[in-house]
Amino acid sequence: MHLFQHQQIKIYNSLTGQKETFKPINDSHVGMYVCGPTVYSNVHLGNVRTFMSFDMIFRYLKHLGFKVRFVRNITDAGHLENDADEGEDRIAKKARLEQIEPMEVVQRYTVDFHNILNKFNFLPPSIEPTATGHIIEQIELIKDIIDNGFAYKINGSVYFDVHKYNESHQYGILSKRNLEDLIHNTRELDGQSDKKNPQDFALWKKAEPQHIMRWPSPWSDGFPGWHLECTAMSTKYLGEQFDIHGGGMDLKFPHHECEIAQNEAAKGKSPVNYWMHANMLIMNGKKMAKSTGNYILPEEIFTGNNKNISKAFEPSVARFFMLQAHYRSILDFTDNGLLASEKGFYRLIDAINLLDDIKPSSTSTFNVSEWKQKCYDAMNDDFNSPILIANLFEAVKYINQIKDGSASITEEDLSTLKETINTFVFDILGLQNVSKESADTDKLSGAVELLIQLRHEARANKDFALSDKIRDQLAEAGIFLQDGKDGTSFTTN
Template sequence: MESKPVLYNTLTRRKEVFEPIDPPHVGMYVCGPTVYGDPHLGHARPAVTFDLLFRYLRSLGYKVRYVRNITDVGHLEHDADEGEDKIARKARLEQLEPMEVAHYYTERYHRAMDALNVLSPSIEPHASGHIIEQIEFVKRILADGFAYESNGSVYFDVEAYNRKYRYGILSGRNLDDIVANTRELDGQNDKRRSFDFALWKKAAPGHIMHWPSPWGEGFPGWHMECSAMSTKYLGERFDIHGGGMDLMFPHHECEIAQSTAALGHDSAKYWVHNNMITINGQKMGKSLGNFITLEELFGGTHRLLAQAYSPMTIRFFVLQAHYRSTLDFSNEALQAAEKGLDRLMKGIETLSKLRPAAVSTADPAELERRCAEAMADDLNSPMVISALFDWVRIVNQAAEGVQTFTEADLEKLRSLFARYAFDILGLRDEKATGTASGRDYITPLVEMLLDERLKARAAKDWAASDRIRDGLAAAGIRVKDRKDGSDWELE
């Protein structure tokens, strides 16, 4: 196993050496999607981020149990813990069973994740399939005096919890600040205090998603599912809990409080959060007209998109930024990512065609060191990509005869590119597999023209050769002549 990686622990606000509780086993829980709408850009970043972590830990030899939940019930309005369940509302409006809505959008989410080459988790539990476990969790919190029943609902007593533990440990908020910034909301008279949150909600008349409980017909609060399902599948103590930074408060803060109240300790050792996505500098939102689904992105059908972008272009773009930095989507940035990905894939293709020499003029160990150090430093995928690009330049020099590699070093170099570009970063050559979209339909045409140019050069018809090269350049395609033929890339 390689050197131990370092992860930024949001709970302690510092980088820490990753020390699993029970090595080589690793338990990882990540908040997955709420399935009441099409998967969108906001789903792409956490999916790719924690897929990167999953792939990396497995590459180090860890046996990872990756649990990613599906929220199909109990996802209430964030600011109120009140109102109609979003899936139930969509089911009512479309005259469907709630599970029809959940299944339809879960399948669409899975197809989008497959397109992004996101690996399936080890376990993917649904909130609706774990109502019993959530009820039992609520019972434990009530029995320990950190919750109270009110008119058929059960609320977490934040003040009682804060007297023994500390509420706000993850987000850095203290209870006085929360009190000062919490507005009173209509319909919350059942609560003792406005900042208490629902563990179980009484179902109003006509509410179509509800279950029997010791407190009457109702449904679990939004936060409860993660506490119940993570501990069911990973135990009362597990290694990593992940999710988007937007979930830190209130969702993950409430989850920590619930788990600590029921168990006497938080469940997760490391809390890992990816940062947010913006579009042209603005937060993504339907009211702003910049809400882009992944299907619109892959097809280029949204009014803000200048073209279609392939799934691997999106994945590569996400990986070009560190997961803890803000990621801003724009056509210019995505087009640059498309060209960068094309250059990387072309370099790997060129590497596969290189022939061995008697000596090596560059040592692949340098690439191995840079990539290993970058990944071990809190998943620094941008630095991995930078190292790969530097070595693509060396590979291209080798194709031109400037650099040479022995057979052993060629094999090592090919193995390193496969390990980091494909196995860990999770990229794939869409042109080779036929899964690309956007401008990749031009590949057969370009290859045909390059074949004609090669024939012209063999016949010493330099005018025809230059005419083809200049025509391709005018179309935004740069031709690079090699000793054994020609290669091309998008400008």
């Protein structure tokens, strides 16, 4: 019997604005789609936080025994600047600035995206489709929307007719926006576009002569609208209706709103049962912005090479820090917050590593089965990772009391405690068993290797005084260099 038959999950559904009991369309299967990155630059830490929340959700659903098909796309075309219908494709713009092919931009930043997620110990999604790999599906979807009377062609472009759609459907159902208010708040721009109304959005754009990324279609050589790709890929792999669609809060309008409208217009069905939105990440109480320097790249957390943090942090420490906030709450990324999380993380790991040395006794002074269910209850309540972590620290306190001799545990309870804490910390939260000593050793090795490299350069430049100084000062610190035919190694004995 699967665990999900004993655990009832409640999910906050953005569509209804309330927590609802999760009932998948197919009993033991879950279809989940999450909007992935637009690969024109290094992945933003705020996006990493969103993807991390859904990685945790994916892990928990799998742990409960669901067969999860998790689809997370790569946007490698059609995403115009400022999420507009006019202007330049973000990837094409980067390609023009760097004088390389757009697909070189895509490859470079897709690799960076995967490298960063691997360091944070993400599970790969079941399917990772690209927008450029699904142009045909997008064209077919546009044909369906035109045939059903919800889109119009003009000068080689195709636009979704929001006003026509709103006559029989509710545009704004997800973001709780009213079309009348949207009309009132839209500025009229001279020669804005070929659109009938400013609220209409592009399904297909005719490419200007200078536009590099283009594909043939029945309407023109052009490219698909950004909103369309997610509708095409989610429904291709998960069906016309599926269980969960996730993304950042900033995607609710217009991106996710448009996805609902496109699916209703093409297939006559609302595509998703549970819409989930992760909240934003701020830094030092303010919005992250490169222009003000209030900004950090994920890689800079691991190297410490950023003025906003005092040192380098292990990926698992940063992951632990982010999961200490609920995915629907704003998280303020600060150096003090990371430092506090680092202490908590190592307390947790140290307690887990103590479990192997604990000797059971005839009685338990802690109700392990009740504690175990509290851990499940936290995750079942809209994936409440901060409450789960608070429960894990109850166990940490108990483990330390057993070690001190002020508490005891039976063999059966010890086995349950071990299995449960390992499952929640490593399998569900996705943390890694990094001890403080091994993390410090890794950092020491990196620093010494750098000094060895500098010493080699000094010797190559015949600066033997500097070479000897590096060797002697390392020796004074208890680090001894050994030159051999295979290069230089070091010992700390």
